[in-house]
Amino acid sequence: MKKIVVFCLLASFMFSCGSKKAVTKKKSSSRTKTEQVVIRKEPRVNSGSKENQEEVVNGVEVKITSTDEYIALFRGIAQEEMRLYGIPASITLAQGILESNSGKGRLAVEANNHFGIKCHDWTGDKIYHDDDASQECFRKYNDSKYSYRDHSLFLTQRSRYAALFKLKKEDYKGWARELRNAGYATDRKYPEKLISLIERYRLNKYDEEVLGDVYVKYEDEIGDFSIYYVERGDTMYSISKKFNISVEELKAVNNLSTTSLSVGQKLKIDKNLKETVAVTSKPKASVQTVTPNRYHIVGKGETLYSISKRYDMTVSELQKMNGLKDNALNIGQQLQVRPAN
Structure with missing residues (x-):
């Protein structure tokens, strides 16, 4: 009887071990599937990891x-x-x-x-x-x-x-x-x-x-006016000085009630570029035309070419009138643009 009991216990123990091994094998097979390595056809290029890369x-x-x-x-x-x-x-x-x-x-x-x-x-x-x-x-x-x-x-x-x-x-x-x-x-x-x-x-x-x-400006002219694009640092006063017109006329031409400007804003400028004086003491402001200045003050972004076109003259004429040997200009530089009377 004891032999029979021992045999049964031994058989039960062996069956239990076999089941665990089967489970272990199954788990191992599943892990292999989920950990496949996929190789890129084109390897990654190291793009650099240093901070503040230039x-x-x-x-x-x-x-x-x-x-x-x-x-x-x-x-x-x-x-x-x-x-x-x-x-x-x-x-x-x-x-x-x-x-x-x-x-x-x-x-x-x-x-x-x-x-x-x-x-x-x-x-x-x-x-x-x-x-x-x-x-x-x-x-x-x-x-x-x-x-x-x-x-x-x-x-x-x-x-x-x-x-x-x-x-x-x-x-x-x-x-x-x-x-x-x-x-x-x-x-x-x-x-x-x-x-x-x-x-x-x-x-x-x-x-x-x-x-x-050969450059031809597109949509930079409207009737008797040319268009100026407001740049950083521009003010109504600096633009008026650049084009020899008054602040009041600049505001009137552009239907502006204030002197506030934004970068990229379009402003209409009188093509004749005459210096004007606004009389604001009367209920209705009147504008008096004054003889154009003989000199031009170089503004930001201006070149000899752009200035010569503004005053209907050639670059060589502008250089000769001002004794210039090259095209270099400085902001604020005074250039003679009309001969003395």
């Missing part, structure tokens, strides 16, 4: 902190691309500002990629970044200037952008709208954003510098 512009490491700094760094590159590929510098700069967050975006800082150009058939270095989808592949450049060159090639080598190059180089509004029409961006407000940046920072002046005498 991007490279023309071989020099820089850290950009403002839009004005961005424009100062890239305007020359954008102008060179305009000369070579016919894309307005104003458009290229505005796209760079918008798409790279003025050079402060991750793709710009870590990959010198200012236009968000994806890999496609790219064989160079890459960076992975969340965009329309998770961890999309973007091109990585050794220098930001190559991002600008790739942007030029991107537009000139794709047939869907052919209509852009039928537009005048001065017509930045047309370029902004056609980029959206051609499918460059899905944002319906993309053209307005580019136009706003161009007018706020007067980026079209860089187009004018490239085109020179």
Whole structure:
């Protein structure tokens, strides 16, 4: 009887061990399935992890902190691309500002990629970044200037952008709208954003510098008036002095009740550029015309070319009248623009 009891206990113990082993095997099989390693077809490129990483512009490491700094760094590159590929510098700069967050975006800082150009058939270095989808592949450049060159090639080598190059180089509004029409961006407000940046920072002046005498301003003239775009630091008084008109006339022409201004605001300026004196002591202000000044005070952003056009003369005439040997000007410099009587 004891032998029978011992045999039964031994059999029960062996069955219990067998069950545990089966369970263990099953768990091990399940773990193997969930821990599969998926190898990327394109390995990740180390995009750098150091803090305050700087991007490279023309071989020099820089850290950009403002839009004005961005424009100062890239305007020359954008102008060179305009000369070579016919894309307005104003458009290229505005796209760079918008798409790279003025050079402060991750793709710009870590990959010198200012236009968000994806890999496609790219064989160079890459960076992975969340965009329309998770961890999309973007091109990585050794220098930001190559991002600008790739942007030029991107537009000139794709047939869907052919209509852009039928537009005048001065017509930045047309370029902004056609980029959206051609499918460059899905944002319906993309053209307005580019136009706003161009007018706020007067980026079209860089187009004018490239085109020179053939430049024709678009929508910068209304009847007997030209248009001035308010810049940072401008006041109603400084603008009135720049164009030799009174503050009161400037307000009256633009239907303004105060002297408050905003950057990018459009102001109408009398093309005749005559100095006026406003008489405000009477109920109805009258304006008396005075002989135009012989001198012009150089304002921010002005060039010999822009000043010569304003006074209907050539650059060489302006240089000769003022004894200038080159085109260099300083803000506040006095230039003679009319001969002595």
